[in-house]
Amino acid sequence: AAGVIQSPRHLIKEKRETATLKCYPIPRHDTVYWYQQGPGQDPQFLISFYEKMQSDKGSIPDRFSAQQFSDYHSELNMSSLELGDSALYFCASSLGTVSYNEQFFGPGTRLTVL
Amino acid sequence: AQKITQTQPGMFVQEKEAVTLDCTYDTSDPSYGLFWYKQPSSGEMIFLIYQGSYDQQNATEGRYSLNFQKARKSANLVISASQLGDSAMYFCAMREGNTGKLIFGQGTTLQVKP
Secondary structure, eight states, X not given: XXXXXXXXXXXXXXXXXXXXXXXEXXXXXXXXXXXXXXXXXXXXXXEXXXXXXXXXXXXXXXXXXXXXXXXXXEEEEEOSOOGGGOEEEEEEEESSSXXXXXXXXXXXXXXXXX | OOEEEOOOSEEEEETTSOEEEOOEEEOSOSOEEEEEEEEOTTOOOEEXXXXXXXXXXXXXXXXXXXXXXXXXXXXXXXXXXXXXXXOEEEXXXXXXXXXXXXXXXXXXXXXXXX
């Protein structure tokens, strides 16, 4: 079965550079979530989209922006990167936003900021 | 505010024995879902089991079962017949109402000894 696809899997950037992370949800899934997991930390919710509209927002820095496109894939744009942005970034998708729908996670993008 | 607490940073279990990983939660929303995810050292988030707030019976998925005690607000994961491949970080997470986002606990590292 098709899973959530994230690209790239690994990314190395310098401070103050920009990065774009991409997420392709499971076919027919209309909801995408982004999470950030720092070293030794639990995943923290950043932002979510339902039917191409932002549905919820968490602790996402103003330097970050995201959107969901007409084909339901999503991109997380990160500017003025800081050392503290080094983390594993997960995208997850689900069918709708109700509490009993499972969220399927992608393999994650490991971002390292030097 | 919603909160998930995992009080066991690390656990050891002998191969073939059962182990219980603790999770307590706090929410004022009557509709919520509780999830357990496994995160091996490779980093991916693997869905294990789900329990809905209105479910009358405890969820089971193969060797995984969820001991759901609603009045005590606990949702402990029981792994039976532990295997070496069960060594990983385990996260308890809650999904509240219609927001869709997951709130994670701090995680428990499980090590299975041969």
